[in-house]
Amino acid sequence: MNSSQQDNPAPSSAAALEHASLPVFRTLAGCVMAWAFPGLGHVFLGRVQRGLLFGLIILGLFIGGLALEGKAYRPIAGEPLTYLAALGAAGVGVPFLLAHLGGFADGDIEASTYDYGNAFTLVAGLLNLLVVLDAFDVAAGRR
């Protein structure tokens, strides 16, 4: 083992436990912001460049999906799979709510790009849920 490795030992489980006592507010706020608006959580946690990248791509996917006449899934009584799809699409946060409130979220089933649009909006939500987990790791000091 050389001197640099001795000076900077690998993180131990004790060090990992120390991260568990990080400020709850900062962690919670980062995760809520990451869900509410793609990339905002990372910007809040000081990862501005990464947050802007996430925001640009995920919002682009979601808006692109709506522009392709896709829908942002909503739960439909009696159709259990729509609950899962709505949960995934809602992962994009406030833009999902705005799309529904603004009447942009229904799509056009007759459009040739309808299925592409559905995939774009759904995957945008799912990706943002992963970004929320990444924001939690950042807040916990694992990244």
Add this chain to the structure above:
Amino acid sequence: MLHFVFLAVFCVAVGLVLGAMLRATTGAAVQLGLWIAAGMTAVALAVAWVMYLIAA
């Protein structure tokens, strides 16, 4: 052709997000993201050909 463009855009977007989550530096993230995108595109094309041949 337009369908392939949608596929490529989708794969690049997903690849870049995953790359940014899995790598710390911008260069490494973009490199991994493009590899993921290329892999997704290749698998999609392979599956499309398999389905085409099965249907034929």
